[in-house]
Amino acid sequence: MATKKRVHQVEHEDVLVQFNKLHFDPVNPRGEPENDEEKIRALFGAESETAILATHLAEHGQNPLDRLGIIEHSKLPGHYVIREGNRRLCAMQLLRDPERSPTLAVRKTFQRLASTGRPIPDQIQAVLFHEQPKARVWMSVKHEGPQNGLGTLTWGPTQKARFNREGETGTTRPKNPNRQAEALLTYAVTRELISAEERALISITTVTRYLPNVRTALALLNTEDCLTNAPPEEFDAALRQFLKDAKEPGSPGVKAEVHSRSSAAERKTYAESLRNQGLSPKTRDLTPYDPARQPATQPATKLVTRPRSLQHPGKRKHLIFSSFVVPVRDPILLRLVTEGKELDPDQYRFSCNYLIRVILERIVYRYAKQHGVGAQGEFSDVAQRVITHAKASNDPPSKGIATVLTKTADKKSVYSYDMLSNGTHGGSIPSGADNRSNWETLQPALEYLLSHMT
Incomplete structure (x- = not known):
């Protein structure tokens, strides 16, 4: 005798729906009940989170792992009410038509996103629930927390x-x-x-x-x-x-x-x-x-550990100590420092002098730019702003480092930016010993600045 199979009713199905036939849910947990769709759009559109969501939509499109959940509209045949994804509907509506934005500022944001991002298609993938209570089951799983493993675990x-x-997740998400x-x-x-x-x-x-x-x-x-x-x-x-x-x-x-x-x-x-x-x-x-x-x-x-040199630092063979590292992502600065670790200060007097000047300039200007203290103008002006900012920070430089930084902006100091520039403008070129001494003096100050940058 054949066993009678139990037939399950189809509770939901994947569908493609016309975008202009989607409507906000008048009853939404994010706000009090509201039947006026313009007011609902204004509510969601004014939230900063909606603009962030729209930015991601403009870059990546609709999340295939999180589709809209819809039910049939009770009064408009062929139309649908959003049960899951009302904020996404608002973001997509404003991307398609920024003029519907609730304020001028929001309108400008969505005009920019609409002009540069992916267009919102005329048809949207969604999950159609044939019974509203079934939609609530899955909405609860998604929104009401971990629920001992039932919901999404943060x-x-x-x-x-x-x-x-594994890699980046796009410009809309920070590293x-x-x-x-x-x-x-x-x-x-x-x-x-x-x-x-x-x-x-x-x-x-x-x-x-x-x-x-x-x-x-x-x-x-x-x-x-x-x-x-x-x-x-x-x-x-x-x-x-x-x-x-x-x-x-x-x-x-x-x-x-x-x-x-x-x-x-x-x-x-x-x-x-x-x-x-x-x-x-x-x-x-x-x-x-x-x-x-x-x-x-x-x-x-085949890395080989080299024995430490027993030479006096002032007589070392290369300009920059091997212990000096560049902990920030700056390929040009890393290249400059790498070559400085290979240059002989006695043989390449001009190159070493110029290299010190360029490294000093690049680090000071990078610090100024990153901390927003103004990276424009003469070196002495930028350096003064950097010193002022560093001294006022939660981790100010020691007195010795502050003095060195101050003297880099003093035109009379032997290791100041201006004195280091003399050789490049036809003036006297420092000796190998001078180059070594200038770097040794500057290195702790440069390390301090680098340790306060990303």
């Missing part, structure tokens, strides 16, 4: 950083600030510098908070990953200590040395402690490599 900082390792911290933590667990249990006790946001100060101390060469020019064993030792110090102690009232409520001064002091304890990598002249992407025991390009 990503924390670590999950977001792991996701962002995840915890990217480098996550890369360091993942590398540390993989390399067994810390255990998985210890990793669970380290806040990724705390690591990110400290990185601007400890990046140089750890011999990190950028703000993205584990790129370094230090030998694996020295890099690992410094990173291990930093992460151990960031581990929550687990005892009530006991605070980790690296903690979330630290001040700028405390973070600066901690970075200096890594150097004072001899934990900061001392050898930094290897070809840059990412230890997370190649075996630490077999670095690419």
Whole structure:
């Protein structure tokens, strides 16, 4: 005897609907009941979040993982009411017709987006629910939180950083600030510098908070990953200590040395402690490599640890110390510094003098531009604004560094921008010893400025 199969009624289906046949839901959790569609559009259109959503729609189009949920209109045959996605409907309506914007400012925003972004199509993919209660079931799953695993689970900082390792998500979404911290933590667990249990006790946001100060101390060469020019064993030792110090102690009232409520001064002091304890990598002249992407025991390009030079710094062979790193994304500055680490100050007197001047200028102007203090005008004026800003910051320079920065704008100082410019304008060219001395004096000040930029 054949078994009778139970036939399920179709509760919803994928459909293509004409855009101009979509209507706002008069009953929406985002506002009180309202039957006037113009007023609903004005309500959503005035929200700044709607403009952000529209920007993303203009760049990427409708989210295929989150389609509109609709039901048939009770009074207009062939028309539909939006049950899920009313704010998206508003954003798309204003992108198609910016003149419907509630204010002039909103209109200008949507006119710009409409002129440069993807057009909103005449037909929209949606999910048609044949019974309104069924739509409510899925709306609850989406909007009422995790619900013990039923709803969407929100990503924390670590999950977001792991996701962002795969690549960018477009200009409408900023790069995840915890990217480098996550890369360091993942590398540390993989390399067994810390255990998985210890990793669970380290806040990724705390690591990110400290990185601007400890990046140089750890011999990190950028703000993205584990790129370094230090030998694996020295890099690992410094990173291990930093992460151990960031581990929550687990005892009530006991605070980790690296903690979330630290001040700028405390973070600066901690970075200096890594150097004072001899934990900061001392050898930094290897070809840059990412230890997370190649075996630490077999670095690419056959990295060989070179013995430290015992020469007096004033007699060193190259202009720039190998320990000087560029922790910001600036390919031109990195190239200048790299070549400065190869130039002999005695043999290339003019080139070294000019290189110091260009590096000084580029770092000062970059700091001014990034902090919005004015990067236009004579160097001395820009430098003065930079000094004033730095002194007023939460992490002001030491008295010695402030003095050096001040003298770069003093036309009489031997390492000022104007004096460094003499040689390029036909004046006297500094000796090799002068070039070395000028760089040694300027390096701490330049490191300070670089550590306060991204």
